[in-house]
Amino acid sequence: MSKLLKKPVKLALVQLASGAKKTKNLENARIKVLAAAKEGAEIIVLPECFNSPYGCDYFPSYAETLLPSPPTAEQSPSFHALSAIAKDAKTYLIGGSIPELDTKTGKYYNTSLTFSPRGDLLATHRKVHLFDIDIPGKITFRESEVLSPGNKVTIVDLPEFGKVAIAICYDIRFPELAMVAARHGCFALIYPGAFNTTTGPLHWKLLAQARAVDNEVYVALCSPARDMGASYHAYGHSMVVDPMAGVLVEAGEGEEVVFAELSGEKIEETRRGIPIYGQRRFDVYPDVSASGVRFEDEASEVKS
Numbered sequence: 267m268s269k270l271l272k273k274p275v276k277l278a279l280v281q282l283a284s285g286a287k288k289t290k291n292l293e294n295a296r297i298k299v300l301a302a303a304k305e306g307a308e309i310i311v312l313p314e315c316f317n318s319p320y321g322c323d324y325f326p327s328y329a330e331t332l333l334p335s336p337p338t339a340e341q342s343p344s345f346h347a348l349s350a351i352a353k354d355a356k357t358y359l360i361g362g363s364i365p366e367l368d369t370k371t372g373k374y375y376n377t378s379l380t381f382s383p384r385g386d387l388l389a390t391h392r393k394v395h396l397f398d399i400d401i402p403g404k405i406t407f408r409e410s411e412v413l414s415p416g417n418k419v420t421i422v423d424l425p426e427f428g429k430v431a432i433a434i435c436y437d438i439r440f441p442e443l444a445m446v447a448a449r450h451g452c453f454a455l456i457y458p459g460a461f462n463t464t465t466g467p468l469h470w471k472l473l474a475q476a477r478a479v480d481n482e483v484y485v486a487l488c489s490p491a492r493d494m495g496a497s498y499h500a501y502g503h504s505m506v507v508d509p510m511a512g513v514l515v516e517a518g519e520g521e522e523v524v525f526a527e528l529s530g531e532k533i534e535e536t537r538r539g540i541p542i543y544g545q546r547r548f549d550v551y552p553d554v555s556a557s558g559v560r561f562e563d564e565a566s567e568v569k570s
């Protein structure tokens with residue numbers, strides 16, 4: 267038996283087409299997740315900002331309150347919808363992300379919620395690295411004008427399988443976060459994400475393969491479907507990459523659900539063949555995963 271992934275698992279990425287109506291997005295997510303569960307998926311992932319259009323202008327009006335946890339249905343319809351979907355699907359559900367307002371501090375976050383097959387909240391990840399870029403003539407985006415960053419690495423134990431790390435979109439550009447998670451025993455790094463038509467073609471697959479090859483783990487990226495009528499054009503191309511950096515599955519641009527089988531043996535085989543885990547030279551450079559890593563949020567109510 268593999269130490270990292272106790273048994274093979276079928277993962278589904280739901281590349282959802284989200285529009286302006288939150289209730290419709292939640293209902294669509296429900297239909298697609300239940301259908302993926304029927305196909306045998308045991309871990310199902312939704313995209314970044316799956317319940318709203320993506321963009322700084324939308325965060326405040328779509329934001330929901332998650333604390334104190336559990337929130338009421340009025341405070342967070344998405345929390346309750348995701349919990350019910352996971353319970354009805356009887357699968358783990360990594361609920362993409364939603365805009366969150368912490369009413370105590372007045373701060374907004376881009377937040378991912380993970381639920382168990384019984385509908386219990388297992389983890390909350392607030393996007394750690396905010397998407398602030400400026401590529402003249404192409405794309406300027408400043409999440410930090412509205413959002414605040416999260417401040418922890420999020421690792422979730424799925425007892426019958428093993429551990430996964432959850433991070434959001436721009437977080438994938440930071441190899442330290444992935445490295446820390448992988449070195450703490452995750453079999454997969456899962457990123458709900460909404461790249462765009464400028465950086466997507468250049469970096470989406472490259473980053474998925476880079477994080478996989480750096481760490482010899484599975485990497486899964488789940489995007490919204492592309493909507494050319496929206497103000498932000500998501501890249502699509504949700505994908506799962508294996509520990510050897512091979513692309514197992516890649517969606518197109520429209521609404522689609524893709525599946526991949528993950529096995530612990532593939533991780534072991536990769537690490538036997540290219541044994542970097544025993545070859546690191548911490549006498550030459552420091553082990554960044556060894557100390558100073560934060561796994562708990564400062565706000566103690568935010569579940570790790």
Ligand SMILES: O=C(O)CCC(=O)C(=O)O
Pocket residue numbers: 314396397434435436437439459460461462465466469
């Ligand atoms: O890193 C990129 O190019 C895109 C990131 C992004 O879209 C996001 O963080 O939402």
